Amino acid sequence: ETVVFDSRSSTDFREPSDKCIFASMRYRNGRVLKEATLLQRELQQQGFKLFIIDMRSGEDIDEKVFSTIEHCDTFLVFGTHDYGEDTGNSASTYEESKYAKNLGKKIIPLRLIPSDQEFTQLQARVIFATGRQFTKWIEGHSMPTGVVDEILDALESSQSSHQNLNDSPEFQGESIVAMLNDHEKQMNVNLESDIENEDSEGPSPVKLGDN
Numbered sequence: 001e002t003v004v005f006d007s008r009s010s011t012d013f014r015e016p017s018d019k020c021i022f023a024s025m026r027y028r029n030g031r032v033l034k035e036a037t038l039l040q041r042e043l044q045q046q047g048f049k050l051f052i053i054d055m056r057s058g059e060d061i062d063e064k065v066f067s068t069i070e071h072c073d074t075f076l077v078f079g080t081h082d083y084g085e086d087t088g089n090s091a092s093t094y095e096e097s098k099y100a101k102n103l104g105k106k107i108i109p110l111r112l113i114p115s116d117q118e119f120t121q122l123q124a125r126v127i128f129a130t131g132r133q134f135t136k137w138i139e140g141h142s143m144p145t146g147v148v149d150e151i152l153d154a155l156e157s158s159q160s161s162h163q164n165l166n167d168s169p170e171f172q173g174e175s176i177v178a179m180l181n182d183h184e185k186q187m188n189v190n191l192e193s194d195i196e197n198e199d200s201e202g203p204s205p206v207k208l209g210d211n
Helices: 034-045 061-071 093-102 122-127 147-161 176-201
Strands: 020-024 049-051 074-079 106-111
Touching: 020 034, 020 061, 020 093, 034 049, 034 147, 061 093, 074 093, 074 122, 093 106, 093 122, 106 147
Parallel strands: 020 049, 020 074, 074 106
Antiparallel strands: none
């Protein structure tokens, strides 16, 4: 049976943070993805707790979601085609992933759509950026051999090196946090360089035909 979050407070988790993984997913008619349930059982056998939030409990979902993200060191993205949609729900995958990024959580992207298909939401396209290798498990298919081992390798690598999970050799990529930060830094460098060039060269002559 799927283990879901109960009514304990955010300071009353039995499991240490480095053994906790938050499962971020789009639910199917209020139901948990089958892939998440199967993965939860496999990870539990390896000593890790995959927290799956019960959206049908009728309790304060926001409290459950965000307190669990705060406690867990790791944020596991179940990348269905519609992951990251801003549905207007305060605890949507869009808001979850933004919060995890802001907290500097270690992000593991699990791709659940074929490589030749595109994510419909920008948030997911940023997380699963082109050219990076991620664990893949097509939704509705049997669990591929090696998926659990790849996730465990990423977890162990991050714990030993204190680096982001997506910087590990298994994934050969940057986390969404590092990627966005690097992009922002590069934009600032380019802007400063342009300003310096303008100051040193003076105004550019106007050419005929310029608009």
